[in-house]
Amino acid sequence: MPKGYLVAHIRVHDKDAFEEFKSLSGAAIKAHGGNVLVRNPAPDHREGAANGLAIVIEFESYEQAKTFYESDAYTEARHVREKISDTDLILVEGL
Numbered sequence: 001m002p003k004g005y006l007v008a009h010i011r012v013h014d015k016d017a018f019e020e021f022k023s024l025s026g027a028a029i030k031a032h033g034g035n036v037l038v039r040n041p042a043p044d045h046r047e048g049a050a051n052g053l054a055i056v057i058e059f060e061s062y063e064q065a066k067t068f069y070e071s072d073a074y075t076e077a078r079h080v081r082e083k084i085s086d087t088d089l090i091l092v093e094g095l
Contacts, residue, residue: 003058003094004065006034011052013042021084022075031066040063050088062093 012018029036038056043053059065068074069091081087 001061003060004062004066005092005094006055006057006069006089007092008052008055008087008089009052010055010081010084011086012084013086014093021077021081024080025074027072028068028071028077029057031073032059032064032071034065034068042059052086052088058094062091065091 011059021042035058036055037058039052043051059068059088
């Protein structure tokens with residue numbers, strides 16, 4: 001079964017409040033079996049408008065990635081993130 005991935009670019013406006021998001025989202029990621037593959041605050045941005053902190057999280061399946069994203073725990077974290085950043089985020093199925 002192909003793995004599922006969350007890929008995001010986050011432009012943080014309040015670094016102190018972002019720490020709360022990191023704590024909440026980290027617990028949700030762990031609870032859903034996610035594995036953070038990339039967390040880079042200064043990626044080598046070459047093309048397009050999706051700049052900012054780069055995040056790639058791997059899940060055992062696309063369904064597991066969706067379950068994580070739609071979970072109550074991540075919804076709580078997402079509400080914090082939405083107040084203090086602008087985000088481009090996609091869920092994709094691996095090969």
